[in-house]
Amino acid sequence: MPRRFVTLDVFTDTALTGNPLAVVLDAEGLDTAAMQALAAEFNLSETVFVLPPEASRHRARMRIFTPTSELPFAGHPTLGTAILLALRDQRAGLADAMAFGLEASLGTLACVVEPGDGRGTGRFKMPVLPEYLGEGPETSLVAAALGLEPGEIGFARHVPSRHRAGPAFLFVPLASQAALDRARMVAAALGDLGPPAALYCYTLDAEEVGHRYQARMFAPHIGVPEDPATGSAAAAFAGVMMQFEPLGDGEHDIVLRQGVAMGRPSTIGVQLVIDAGALRSVEISGAAVLVSEGTLLV
Known part of the structure; x- marks a missing residue:
């Protein structure tokens, strides 16, 4: 089935700087091997696959892959995915500032995002301490x-x-x-x-x-x-x-x-x-x- 994807540059407000990220939005039905193969195809430091959340109060669940392995958590995929989802919600007429949880293997990350015109700023709180x-x-x-x-x-x-x-x-x-x-x-x-x-x-x-x-x-x-x-x-x-x-x-x-x-x-x-x-x-x-x-x- 066709699956939508978006790329973003993260930890920057200027395109073609920062850290590139690929986000696959329609990831249901993909198994681990397929996700890993697609991450290798994008060949970026990380690729995110967005899935329905396990808890309905959260916005989404993420699986995060490097070109060779899956990660329990990574920062620029979390921030980039949070900003992307907020931009999509903004297009749907929701609030300008949004707070929601993103699920990862490490735990749920509490995110706050202010979406703009094709870009945004955000922050997230770590579910664990160093x-x-x-x-x-x-x-x-x-x-x-x-x-x-x-x-x-x-x-x-x-x-x-x-x-x-x-x-x-x-x-x-x-x-x-x-x-x-x-x-x-x-x-x-x-x-x-x-x-x-x-x-x-x-x-x-x-x-x-x-x-x-x-x-x-x-x-x-x-x-x-x-x-x-x-x-x-x-x-x-x-x-x-x-x-x-x-x-x-x-x-x-x-x-x-x-x-x-x-x-x-x-x-x-x-x-x-x-x-x-x-x-x-x-x-x-x-x-x-x-x-x-x-x-x-x-």
């Missing part, structure tokens, strides 16, 4: 895997660490923008890092002040050589901030810029709420813009 998975590998091993010198790994109190909020990441702080720009995957050295994990490299954003960072994310083990914007890593980055930054009680806003080295600049907002010294909630925010619409004939 989990600390332990220290990162030795600095020399991390440097070798990134083609850098050991002295370029780390800044201030930041050292390599492992966290997850859904998918797991090895977070690697880099001492300078120059080191971030030069970072690359050295396949022969990746096996020395321990269990396969996406590498999220970050450094202080030289163009900004406050809690602002620039980042790159590499995940060749799941078919993503480099990702222009990674919302699940942004959610887990809240755990990095709790570990290495002296954050007090209250709301804290973080800005992550990603995809710059790829020519696909993206901006991801992260809000942490801390109470009594403990992280209580994490929200991810950003924009998305429609790029194309079409029909799958297979």
Whole structure:
């Protein structure tokens, strides 16, 4: 049967920047193998398949695939799908600002969206908090895997660490923008890092002040050589901030810029709420813009 699909650029308000996303709207009847094959055909970092929700009070259920595997959660697919569904609801004459739940394997994500003309802004609250998975590998091993010198790994109190909020990441702080720009995957050295994990490299954003960072994310083990914007890593980055930054009680806003080295600049907002010294909630925010619409004939 013909199935509608839409592509969007996510974590940006400008088409042909940000992170591309494919969303298949009529996914009922597709089995896992068919979804995986279609995700490989789109060959984007993620493809979403929209299904009826399991709970009628929610807007929809998502299954999220990279070109090689299914994910329990990913950030730019969640934001892009939420904005797309809100735009479709807006066309149907519903409210300009919308709040609804999107179901994923990780849990239900509470979304708030303001749709506009072919684009929108939104945010979603994580159903889980970041989990600390332990220290990162030795600095020399991390440097070798990134083609850098050991002295370029780390800044201030930041050292390599492992966290997850859904998918797991090895977070690697880099001492300078120059080191971030030069970072690359050295396949022969990746096996020395321990269990396969996406590498999220970050450094202080030289163009900004406050809690602002620039980042790159590499995940060749799941078919993503480099990702222009990674919302699940942004959610887990809240755990990095709790570990290495002296954050007090209250709301804290973080800005992550990603995809710059790829020519696909993206901006991801992260809000942490801390109470009594403990992280209580994490929200991810950003924009998305429609790029194309079409029909799958297979």
